[in-house]
Amino acid sequence: MTLENIILEQEKGIATIFIHRPDKLNALNKATIQELHETLALIDNNPDVRVVIITGSGEKAFVAGADIAEFAHFSTEEGEQLAAKGQQLLFDFIENMKTPVIAAINGFALGGGLELAMACHFRIASDNAKMGLPETSLGVIPGYGGTQRLPQLIGKGRAMEMILTAGMIDAETAKNYGLVNQVVPQSELIGFCTGIAQKIMRNSPVAIAKAIEAVNANYTSGVNGFDVEIKNFGACFATDDFKEGTTAFLEKRKAEFTGK
Structure with a gap:
């Protein structure tokens, strides 16, 4: 291009x-x-x-x-x-x-x-x-x-x-x-x-994308932002980034997020 x-x-x-x-x-x-x-x-x-x-x-x-x-x-x-x-x-x-x-x-x-x-x-x-x-x-x-x-x-x-x-x-x-x-x-x-x-960039790309979507939902006509937050919160639990983030916290180390 x-x-x-x-x-x-x-x-x-x-x-x-x-x-x-x-x-x-x-x-x-x-x-x-x-x-x-x-x-x-x-x-x-x-x-x-x-x-x-x-x-x-x-x-x-x-x-x-x-x-x-x-x-x-x-x-x-x-x-x-x-x-x-x-x-x-x-x-x-x-x-x-x-x-x-x-x-x-x-x-x-x-x-x-x-x-x-x-x-x-x-x-x-x-x-x-x-x-x-x-x-x-x-x-x-x-x-x-x-x-x-x-x-x-x-x-x-x-x-x-x-x-x-x-x-x-x-x-x-x-x-x-x-x-x-x-x-x-x-x-x-x-x-x-x-x-x-x-x-x-220290944080999870997946979580950041879900957070952007949830915040924007509050300003979208006909969309319940709280419902989007609940859905996106739950969706994070299925990600590699969530597993890495929580494991790194418990192991007292820096998380290495992959965006998956």
Whole structure:
């Protein structure tokens, strides 16, 4: 697969994806969404990759939004199709990956960029990051899950304010809101995320995938998250990782998980 809009680096169980459209501040277009989907689909089925970090190329932007020129003249039907396909291919796909995905927000994360970050399992921001959903200033609304995920993360009132004013917030405000977990200097961002990834990789890949599924169930309409937790808890008992984890604990040694 030839990658034109992203750069993929893989080392010691961590896949780092750089969205690389420097002339567009890494704005998302259909081609980039497709590349991300295909790359992430391969990663999610690769047992050698235990954690994914998504970030933007350069120092100015994570993703500064969607590529407006691509859809400025769309019809109602084309707009609906754009949102539906994007959510299916990328945003919902990331949220439901069994491999943990960390958003390393370096600089601007606006519109589709913030929606991409919110689809990841959690977010770390550089101290110069700016976040917002400016779509209403363009006469449209967020279409890649922003109206749904932002209230889940920061509450309805704050989400309404951000969406209706089309304003930006800085990294510290985002942390106070609960939109990002940590704020670090930009020069330390990838290293910090790598450190978290290494902590994740000490644990069972099977259990992590089951935990992601159970947490997401609480935010899925018509699904009882407690039932999913009970089912997934029981399913873990049949895994090699459970046997290894409990045996290692009783033997007072470090567990060596295989992901089976």
